[in-house]
Amino acid sequence: MTEQCPHRTVYFISDGTGITAESFGQSLLAQFEHIKFDHFTLPYIDTEGKAFQVVEELTKLQDMGKRPLVFSTIIDETINRIIRNAPVYRIDIFDAFMPDLENELKLHAIHQVGKKRSITSGHKYNQRIDAVHFALDNDDGAKTRFYNQADIIIVGVSRCGKTPTCIYMGLQFGIRAANYPITEDDGDMTRIPKALQPYKNKLFGLTISPERLAAIRDERRPNSRYSSSRQCVRELEEVELMYAQQNVPYLDTTHYSVEEISTRIIAQMGIERRLK
């Protein structure tokens, strides 16, 4: 992105966490590649005082000729009425969709902050946290005796993205994901390590481009054999051979985010999300 890019200031504003506002706002803005967006998240705008401050800040920008873009999720009607006065371009999903959705559901929305489903209820909270702890306890082949409880076991060479993927699956979907590194220490890398053989149908492999792997490893151990291009190429060739020969489904993570890797694995393996 060059200095000549047009440039806009973006605010994500919410009386809750701001996560939904960020999510839908980023999705929309990602479709405009040639604009540079500076963004700021203002969560928990949940008092009239805070709302007036926000309006003041936005008005100042507008007066300086920098018309801000605002993506918001404001549930409280009083707060919303105040923010509505800001001289900005604003998209709010509650404003936009709620009246029509109320009509479809033939019910009035409760307009209460902090009600997001599938996150706060006791049972689901426990399921999520248990799944995160499962990912941690079963990270990097540390233990194998709980693999019977795993929904999935991710395999791959060191630093191909196993750990963040397992954690994300636990945190976001309550899925119990273990991971096991394929290393030279286990002998022939083209064979499924012994500890994994009873769980062949739970295995999912990750791979990555050698260049990307070398770059990631080099940040960890600069100029080492471990991060050398030659070593990365060799390990990846062997592990990919193993996936192919042993019919282990796999995914190349080079161009994917943790979110994409996780949701693609879930879709491909047909795993049921425990959090719904």
Place this chain on the structure above:
Amino acid sequence: MTEQCPHRTVYFISDGTGITAESFGQSLLAQFEHIKFDHFTLPYIDTEGKAFQVVEELTKLQDMGKRPLVFSTIIDETINRIIRNAPVYRIDIFDAFMPDLENELKLHAIHQVGKKRSITSGHKYNQRIDAVHFALDNDDGAKTRFYNQADIIIVGVSRCGKTPTCIYMGLQFGIRAANYPITEDDGDMTRIPKALQPYKNKLFGLTISPERLAAIRDERRPNSRYSSSRQCVRELEEVELMYAQQNVPYLDTTHYSVEEISTRIIAQMGIERRLK
């Protein structure tokens, strides 16, 4: 929720991960407490074949008298034209907002799937993954020698939510969060443990209701001293006394999700999100 609740089937449909569709859909539906929603996520609907299958599935439901609700984020115009034929109630943020946003930005959207910002670019990917590994390496007081690199150090009694909070902060915001357990082993629980004293300004405490803590601990070690109500009350009293006496800012996590805990801490501590 009783059996008499009205009942609707909900689909989150996307040609990407489906995460944004889930996020804004859940936010809207959470405002209707007296309806039971059964939901299904259909991600990666990225071929005409898959799109026609979806329309068929939705049409069947409609024919059975179960008019589905659909929340979607479909970027590809060909896919969108197919899904649009489904006889359902549908909300799509691209359909709803894109034409107007294009007008405001005086640019055409690129209409390309998988472009979500702040996730896939190399530098930001590394920052996220490094932050997750930082949280893992510095979990549960395992190491203290990297605390100078921490953006924040979360403290609290065992199982009050420290680990998932640290991991979430890393994964979602690229923040480097360590955590340190306050236990009887460290002697007087009302004092800041020695290892933490040089980092007093990075400390943030968590607390929780004794009932909730006992329930969480009881799942881990049933009927133990560790999970007894008496022990939980005592530990929490001491740790809360420490927070108050030592001016450690803190939060009661009892009624909050990991997302809420994390974003409230960030807001309260004024930590800068490293991923923007």
